[in-house]
Amino acid sequence: MNRVKYTQQSQRWIVKIGSALLTQDGKGLDYASIADWARQIAELRTQGIEVVLVSSGSIAEGMSRMGWSHRPTTLPELQAAAAIGQTGLIQAYQTEFQKYNLQAAQILLTHDDVSHRLRYLNARNTLRTLIRLGTVPIINENDTVSFEEIRLSDNDALGAVVSSLIEADLLVILTDQKGLFTKDPRSNDDAEFISEGLAMNPDFVGFAGSAGSAISRGGMATKVQAARVAAKAGCATVIVSGREQSVLTRLRSGEPLGTLLVPEATKLAARKLWIAGQNQARGDLYLDAGAVTALTAQGKSLLPVGVERCSGKFNRGDRVNCLDPNGRIIARGLCNYSDIDVAKICKLPSHSIPSVLGRMDEEELIHRDNLVMEDS
Secondary structure, eight states: OOHHHHHTSOOEEEEEEOHHHHTTTTTSOOHHHHHHHHHHHHHHHHTTOEEEEEEOOHHHHHHHHHTOSSOOOSHHHHHHHHHHHHHHHHHHHHHHHHTTTOOEEEEEEOHHHHHSHHHHHHHHHHHHHHHHTTOEEEEEEOTTTOOTTTOOSSHHHHHHHHHHHHTOSEEEEEESSSSEESSOTTTOTTOOEEOEEETTOHHHHHHHOOOOOSSOSOOHHHHHHHHHHHHHTTOEEEEEETTSTTHHHHHHTTOOOSEEEEOOSOOOOHHHHHHHHOOOOSEEEEEOHHHHHHHHTSOOOBOGGGEEEEEEOOOTTOEEEEEOTTSOEEEEEEOSSOHHHHHHHTTSOGGGHHHHHSSOSOSOSBOGGGEEETTO
16 A cells, blocks of 8 residues: 555645644643644645644633533533633634744534535535635534534544545544554553554454543544545545654655555545535434345335335435444435425335325435445
């Protein structure tokens, strides 16, 4: 696998920095490290690299300012911590980037901003304009207003979504671990380091585990999942320790740091890329075995006859998950009918739709053009 292709030849990077790195494991903003990352990003910019920064840290900084040692569990306190910490976080970045005549630009996103097509396009246009103007966009999830139903789940997922928004070449996830291992190296002496591989390798999901920390929501599992989403946009991912000295510039030089997870040769079309990039769905469709075969082996659209039942609240055009009889998500797509309508027409042939609903919007519940297989 040629690392030069993915690090030395990539021209648009997303750099994601986790809370533990930014806040000295929750003790408060690490200004020295922020200054050093700004220096490295400025150096990348002199080499013609466009850099978008996805930064955690607002909640952790808010916790530090309030003297809280543990992450709040109530939504109002989480939102308050984010509001308190966000001002300090962006001020720290702006102070450092100004030393290199770089203008920082703050963008706060929620799941709704990328799950609706028009708002997705607006966000993409804004980011592309900021890149064209030579700024350093700094993106964080809008924790001050997000709640569980609309959040992006973590900033690893946010980095992956942004990779499809701006068609990035490389997603660099800076963490407090060397990279991906076959087991958790903190508790397994026989854990083997994985230097590179295909992002869609199913083994990597099992290797990653799920643990986060008291400061951050993510763990290695979210980073592997982010790499899988980014790969669908044709974007490679490096999971690497942010504690490595000059890690960004060393990556740029081609040094084999961290775990490199690369995409397959194919790249999804823009609309399917948008569908695949979403991390939450409005509902679930439970398929029978025949429908699973039609989707996975025959490349067909999803018809109501193949759906046993549905759950969730969704409208026409909303994104839903398609689950096999074992409850595993096999596909995601845009549904042509609401949850109320699906409940009435599931298990029925398409020609019965008009007699049940009094109309037929489409023959399919999800057209193949609006369907993305989970492992595609």
